Amino acid sequence: METVRDALRVGGTGRRTTVCGWVRTFRSGKNVAFASINDGSCHDSLQAVFELGLFDPGDFEGLCTGACVRLTGVLTDSQGREQDRELRAEELELLGPSDSDYPLQKKKHSNEFLRTVPHLRTRSATFTAVFRMRHHLATAIHDFFRDRGFFYVHPPLITSSDCEGAGETFQVTTLPLSSVPLRESGEVDYASDFFRRKAYMTVSAQLEAEPLALALGRVYTFGPTFRADHSDTRLHAAEFWMIEPEMAFFDLEDDMKLMEDCVRFIASRLEELCHAEIAFLSETVEPALASRYDAMLRKKFSRITYSGAMELLGSAQDGFERKVTWGDDLGTEHERYLCETAFDGPVFVTDYPATLKPFYHRLSDDGRTVACADLLAPQVGEIIGGSQREERLEVLAGRMAGAGIDPETYRWYLELRRWGTAPHSGFGLGFERMLMYLSGMSNIRDVLPFPRTYGSMV
């Protein structure tokens, strides 16, 4: 047995082989019938040709769109124009019949409809393409970091820290919800909870990555992240994946170079490995997809400071719903203006006001901005957020106090600065956002196999 991919690409024609796969379309005539067989191994399907004289009419019962078959036959050069080779079938085994109720018919379905059948949409041309790209993106990321001496580390998914400012947390508990134990004060008595304290699903692995970076040097995490924000948009999921590298001895400039190298590397890897998928998605989903790869591979990423962006937005501000001045956070309309109109491609926005960023971003010499960089991309918004971390104990303690954070909660984090502190930097790359940008899919629900979003878990 071999995959459709190998049957189409490996060796020459004339050999006898067996393939298994699902029927995309079936066409029957008087003397000959055709079935397109796709097994997910590649974008293209294998056309099977049935000389009807070799089969009983009953053999084709249930052999319609959606059926699963095992076919044995001889690979031959195709007489048709749309494929180079095809399988002249000699033996047909119907592993799993289908019928007209099969939800995926041989037509274009809306992504909204396909979301109602997540267990079947995986077989569609679009979603097999997206999930192959998802795999290649993940392996490209591992290759990128491994080749640069990074260690892949595994911080916990259940954590006691809510990573200040990163988003709402899902609480983890084994307390009985119908009769939660209370203390005399009326507060929940976590002493009898599983961990004997309050616990959450992680919203970011960054804080826990720092002790590993300040020991192993260059590390990265790649795992799921959980956010309970009530944000119901095409860009947000409650469970998504993030890549969070953390590097000792990197300043912001080193950090940004790594971000840019990383994005270029994975884009070039996908362009190399996913020709057919990119071509298909350009045709059916996002005509601008090819130009996105150009923007990532052949142009240096633009850079602008937050202050510079404010000046730029000020001079173009008439068209905005909300006007912004220095100290305000950028709204979606402003971010879109920067990457879609002003720079027309991925752009770094750096050096935000300290008041807009978490306490652990390194305070710059001007005393009012921090050493950080967000990478904004057209259509998908922020795909990377990174910073140099505050390594000075007194400055960090002061910023925590300013933010009203109990130092005892982050005692271990402060101790990293107390003994053997080192300049270090890192960033968080949104895996699904990146995949959206590289695949052209405009809704995060369509790059996750089983998306979990606010109010919905199909």
Add this chain to the structure above:
RNA sequence: UCCCCGGUAGCUCAAUUGGCAGAGCGGGUGGCUGUUAACCACUAGGUUCGAGGUUCGAGUCCUCGCCGGGGAGCCA
């Protein structure tokens, strides 16, 4: 959480001012064909999301609810 749009056949959608519920694809039947989301003919297929209301009459207007989509905020 807020704002906007939508829900009609299995799927994608149409239905003029409130006046007979429609098409394509898919299904069935027949025909034709080395076909390409095949093609041609015929045919079946409906609680118009749900509950109320207005009206002689509601897919269409009003109220509430449910579901979906887009946007805002927050973020990746």
